[in-house]
Amino acid sequence: GAVVSQHPSRVICKSGTSVKIECRSLDFQATTMFWYRQFPKKSLMLMATSNEGSKATYEQGVEKDKFLINHASLTLSTLTVTSAHPEDSSFYICSASGQGYEKLFFGSGTQLSVL
């Protein structure tokens, strides 16, 4: 299957700082990328959908000013958690699909801990 690389795998930051998470499609052009959040022993909660070159579409209840998503190229999308607070601590996962791809491939996830 296609490879999606997510970085960093783990980040610890102080409250009030911003954190950027990168998601790259390594062997295909990702026209659409999705960002999910997952709490312990819970399923994936879709946060937003981003299409290359356009603004992201956020799910209901997700603050677009807090979770900034950029999908500037066909191989890279970034999620920036701005002014992070302890309640933002979670496991964040990206996924990507490409032109003609019916399947969705996931990154390895980023564990964010805000102190």
Next chain:
Amino acid sequence: QKEVEQDPGPLSVPEGAIVSLNCTYSNSAFQYFMWYRQYSRKGPELLMYTYSSGNKEDGRFTAQVDKSSKYISLFIRDSQPSDSATYLCAMKPGGGNKLTFGTGTQLKVEL
């Protein structure tokens, strides 16, 4: 009612057992059905991908879809300790790639 229902488990089986994992759904528009395996603190890994009703086999894994009953299953034969993980069902309509996930079933295969 959730769109996709999945028993969270945990499900514990002995090594070599046949495992049956299931999901039910309510949205008749779902056309594509997937099973993902997720190890702790890792991203989901696509195991099986099926379109519409029917069976699909890949090694020790068999996926079944019964659209008339809105019921999908994943069978794992000759289960191994390395199969211990959380199994997520996911599905989507014909257009787009926005998936709806089940809550995941935690499986433990014991020696």
